Amino acid sequence: MINLQDLRDTARDLLAKGEARAVIGFRRGSRGMAAEPAFITRPEEADELVWDPTCVHNLALYLVEDRKFLAHNRAAPGLPIAIVAKGCDARAIVVLMQEHYFKREDVYIIGVSCEGTGVVDERKLAVHLNGAVASNAVFDGDDYVFTTVQGEKRLAARDVMADRCLECREPFPREHNAVLGENKTGRELAAPFTALARFETLSATERWTYWERQFDRCIRCFACRSVCPMCFCDECVVDSITFPVTAQTTAEEKANRIRWIERSATRSENITYHMTRAMHLAGRCVDCGECERVCPVNIPLRLLNNKMEREARERFGYEPGASIGGASLVGSFRDEDPGSFIR
Amino acid sequence: MSEQEAYEPRIIAFLCKWCSSAGSDLAGVSRIQYPANATPITVMCTGAISPMYILSAFNKGADGVLVSGCHLGDCHYMEGNYLARRKIHLVKELLEFIGVEPNRFRMSWVSAAEGAKYAQVIKDFVADLKPLGPQEKLSRTKPEAEHL
Amino acid sequence: MEKILDKKRIDDWINALTGWEILTPALEDGVWAYRPVSGAIRLDHTNTAQPPKGLAFPQREVFFSFEQIKGEAPRLTQILPDAKQRAVFGVRPCDGRGTVRMDKVFSDHAADIYYQSRRKNIVYVGLACNQPPGANCFCLSVGGSPISSDGLDVLLTDLEDRYFVTAVTEAGKALIAAAGGLLAEPAANDRAQVEKVHAQAVAHPQRAIDKPNETPAKLKASFKSPLWEELARACIGCGICTFLCPTCHCFDINDEVTGSAPMRGSRVRTWDNCQFPDFTMHSSGHNPRENSGARLRQRVCHKFQYFFENFGMHQCTGCGRCITGCPVGIDIVSVVNKVVEHAG
Numbered sequence: 065m066i067n068l069q070d071l072r073d074t075a076r077d078l079l080a081k082g083e084a085r086a087v088i089g090f091r092r093g094s095r096g097m098a099a100e101p102a103f104i105t106r107p108e109e110a111d112e113l114v115w116d117p118t119c120v121h122n123l124a125l126y127l128v129e130d131r132k133f134l135a136h137n138r139a140a141p142g143l144p145i146a147i148v149a150k151g152c153d154a155r156a157i158v159v160l161m162q163e164h165y166f167k168r169e170d171v172y173i174i175g176v177s178c179e180g181t182g183v184v185d186e187r188k189l190a191v192h193l194n195g196a197v198a199s200n201a202v203f204d205g206d207d208y209v210f211t212t213v214q215g216e217k218r219l220a221a222r223d224v225m226a227d228r229c230l231e232c233r234e235p236f237p238r239e240h241n242a243v244l245g246e247n248k249t250g251r252e253l254a255a256p257f258t259a260l261a262r263f264e265t266l267s268a269t270e271r272w273t274y275w276e277r278q279f280d281r282c283i284r285c286f287a288c289r290s291v292c293p294m295c296f297c298d299e300c301v302v303d304s305i306t307f308p309v310t311a312q313t314t315a316e317e318k319a320n321r322i323r324w325i326e327r328s329a330t331r332s333e334n335i336t337y338h339m340t341r342a343m344h345l346a347g348r349c350v351d352c353g354e355c356e357r358v359c360p361v362n363i364p365l366r367l368l369n370n371k372m373e374r375e376a377r378e379r380f381g382y383e384p385g386a387s388i389g390g391a392s393l394v395g396s397f398r399d400e401d402p403g404s405f406i407r
Numbered sequence: 408m409s410e411q412e413a414y415e416p417r418i419i420a421f422l423c424k425w426c427s428s429a430g431s432d433l434a435g436v437s438r439i440q441y442p443a444n445a446t447p448i449t450v451m452c453t454g455a456i457s458p459m460y461i462l463s464a465f466n467k468g469a470d471g472v473l474v475s476g477c478h479l480g481d482c483h484y485m486e487g488n489y490l491a492r493r494k495i496h497l498v499k500e501l502l503e504f505i506g507v508e509p510n511r512f513r514m515s516w517v518s519a520a521e522g523a524k525y526a527q528v529i530k531d532f533v534a535d536l537k538p539l540g541p542q543e544k545l546s547r548t549k550p551e552a553e554h555l
Numbered sequence: 556m557e558k559i560l561d562k563k564r565i566d567d568w569i570n571a572l573t574g575w576e577i578l579t580p581a582l583e584d585g586v587w588a589y590r591p592v593s594g595a596i597r598l599d600h601t602n603t604a605q606p607p608k609g610l611a612f613p614q615r616e617v618f619f620s621f622e623q624i625k626g627e628a629p630r631l632t633q634i635l636p637d638a639k640q641r642a643v644f645g646v647r648p649c650d651g652r653g654t655v656r657m658d659k660v661f662s663d664h665a666a667d668i669y670y671q672s673r674r675k676n677i678v679y680v681g682l683a684c685n686q687p688p689g690a691n692c693f694c695l696s697v698g699g700s701p702i703s704s705d706g707l708d709v710l711l712t713d714l715e716d717r718y719f720v721t722a723v724t725e726a727g728k729a730l731i732a733a734a735g736g737l738l739a740e741p742a743a744n745d746r747a748q749v750e751k752v753h754a755q756a757v758a759h760p761q762r763a764i765d766k767p768n769e770t771p772a773k774l775k776a777s778f779k780s781p782l783w784e785e786l787a788r789a790c791i792g793c794g795i796c797t798f799l800c801p802t803c804h805c806f807d808i809n810d811e812v813t814g815s816a817p818m819r820g821s822r823v824r825t826w827d828n829c830q831f832p833d834f835t836m837h838s839s840g841h842n843p844r845e846n847s848g849a850r851l852r853q854r855v856c857h858k859f860q861y862f863f864e865n866f867g868m869h870q871c872t873g874c875g876r877c878i879t880g881c882p883v884g885i886d887i888v889s890v891v892n893k894v895v896e897h898a899g
Binding site for chain 3: 093094095096098099100101103121125126129187197277278281284285286287290291305306309310313326327328329330354357358360361364
Binding site: 264268269270271272273274275276301302324325326330332333335336339340342343346368371372375379380393394395396397401402403405406407 | 458459462463465466479486489490492493494495496497498499500501502503504505506507508509513514515516528531544545546547
């Protein structure tokens with residue numbers, strides 16, 4: 065169990081001692097039980113920080129945002145920025161450091177272990193609460209306890225935690241400066257890639273029918289891209305609107321900018337978008353599950369990324385977010401890489 | 408003539424300049440007869456092929472996509488084809504995962520001396536593609552159903 | 556015109572509506588959406604994930620196709636939508652009012668022929684909200700109500716084993732006429748019950764915009780407030796709020812070129828989103844809404860100030876989708892209330 069006061073004290077000390085310029089963490093939101101990202105810069109704000117089953121966000125995204133803000137203003141980072149990071153979030157930070165997006169010393173990782181209890185999936189919870197609204201949620205051993213108008217509701221975490229938590233190999237943030245909570249690894253409640261294995265029992269025709277239905281719903285809101293810490297490109301290759309322009313960009317360059325796919329949310333463009341994103345995340349996705357959580361039309365995006373992750377692990381012996389000094393998946397090779405498919 | 412016999416699959420072939428593109432030239436000057444279904448696109452190295460090119464080729468209506476480069480150990484840039492082997496494997500797995508027919512996308516090693524092999528690769532590819540019919544899954548040329 | 560429909564006969568009414576394509580809420584992969592009716596109709600939805608605005612204002616609209624043979628002038632062929640008659644069942648009052656606001660922009664203010672050719676063939680059969688479908692509803696404080704018939708052609712009220720059917724427009728009356736003998740005249744107890752249900756619906760507690768009438772002026776006075784950046788601090792520019800909103804309607808126009816010899820393609824309108832960082836990017840590289848605070852301010856002021864100033868009504872209908880959908884908890888009710896309070 066994590067003592068919330070320890071988390072708040074850690075944050076407060078960093079700010080009070082001038083060891084960090086800000087702390088990114090979670091605080092209570094304005095709608096019901098859900099936590100929201102918090103950005104505190106003064107020691108007294110540390111009392112706002114919370115840690116509960118609704119702390120689902122991958123805050124590494126805001127490290128990227130911070131870096132872009134600094135770059136835009138041509139400012140040096142100065143003091144490190146501190147961040148509350150779950151196991152999954154810490155792996156995302158490792159990937160960003162691996163790609164030299166920022167230096168290790170620029171980030172102070174306050175690791176928090178969910179101790180295998182994961183975080184809540186609001187869609188699953190809604191089914192269990194049967195229309196009731198929870199105003200509060202806390203960890204309690206292997207359970208979550210929710211407060212509703214009808215009173216307290218205790219649910220086994222395994223029944224309402226996110227799928228990516230069920231399949232998680234490592235709830236403990238391996239990379240950290242300080243860490244709260246115990247290292248309870250090997251506590252997979254479902255085998256990794258369970259959802260993926262289930263999907264792969266389908267035939268090729270059934271798979272296509274399935275994906276067709278999913279991608280027909282896509283409205284190309286780009287939320288999946290916006291929420292992913294690894295989608296940090298200023299110019300997204302599959303979104304020609306993000307073409308960077310300056311006063312020197314010529315009319316020809318603007319008119320002839322490459323449009324790999326159109327903005328129309330038609331099936332062909334949607335599929336190409338999602339497949340491109342999956343390829344760009346191969347070896348980089350740490351399965352934080354945010355893309356699937358935020359999708360307004362419930363597209364099971366994790367399946368695509370998990371497929372790439374499993375290929376990376378099983379064919380290439382590659383684990384995303386394992387070590388800061390490691391090479392990228394597609395920038396390296398082994399002699400024993402599979403090649404029998406090549407004629 | 409049946410509809411199937413009249414259908415000619417359109418292949419986009421990404422060929423590395425140093426080996427496979429030269430190999431295709433050799434097939435030509437040797438007057439080896441092979442189907443004219445492939446549109447060659449020369450790239451400097453298979454390692455320089457972004458998965459985006461392959462997906463885009465399908466998106467624009469290609470019925471089949473071929474990536475062909477130097478044999479391992481012969482890459483003009485030493486390691487490019489090793490990197491390609493990994494990337495192309497991932498693309499292939501992803502396409503099959505979505506449900507695209509595995510026969511639509513393939514990779515080969517064809518050296519500058521293997522004109523005959525190049526011709527055979529294309530011949531085989533066309534023969535395997537014909538029964539599959541036009542590629543519609545990723546293709547933007549297919550008319551769209553309206554959706555909310 | 557008011558009628559009573561036995562719930563068991565609603566499928567018969569649908570079947571009697573030959574000549575209309577019927578769309579009803581369907582649950583697909585955990586998402587409620589309007590789909591062509593298939594089997595028995597379901598009206599036990601909370602609300603659809605997306606509002607019905609996409610029926611008259613689709614994500615993709617082809618304006619015209621073009622072809623240009625080298626040396627000649629381009630030939631344009633206008634493509635008007637093949638707009639069939641549609642009846643949409645189960646529309647919530649907030650979405651009905653959303654339609655009124657979309658009509659203001661695309662019909663009343665400027666005649667958009669593409670929007671209009673679809674809109675004039677759509678009939679909305681609404682369903683009153685006996686209790687709030689979601690935790691984030693706030694229709695009452697923006698001039699709406701769970702029993703409002705604005706923008707709807709027919710309003711159904713659920714009376715357990717039957718629906719109280721209220722015709723709102725001539726188009727609605729035509730739909731009711733098609734039902735023939737399936738609909739009965741309401742009895743005195745029906746009217747009494749529907750009044751009671753409506754009174755209870757309106758009395759149900761909801762979230763609220765605190766001072767809806769003072770909001771436009773207070774927002775206007777808050778343009779330079781530092782609160783905007785603070786409230787938008789967590790915003791990731793995902794665009795969900797805008798795309799799910801019943802009244803957001805910004806769009807982009809692009810030419811989708813499909814051939815080069817001869818040059819051919821289509822001019823296409825697609826949804827655009829003021830929350831995307833590049834929405835206001837100028838050709839020079841300057842972006843007047845460079846940070847998420849400016850973009851949040853834009854959306855909130857459009858809903859609660861600019862639209863009010865232009866059309867005398869709040870653009871927001873209180874459906875709550877933006878609040879439920881926001882991945883980081885940005886809450887328009889909380890934002891508006893905080894800014895208004897801060898304005899003093």
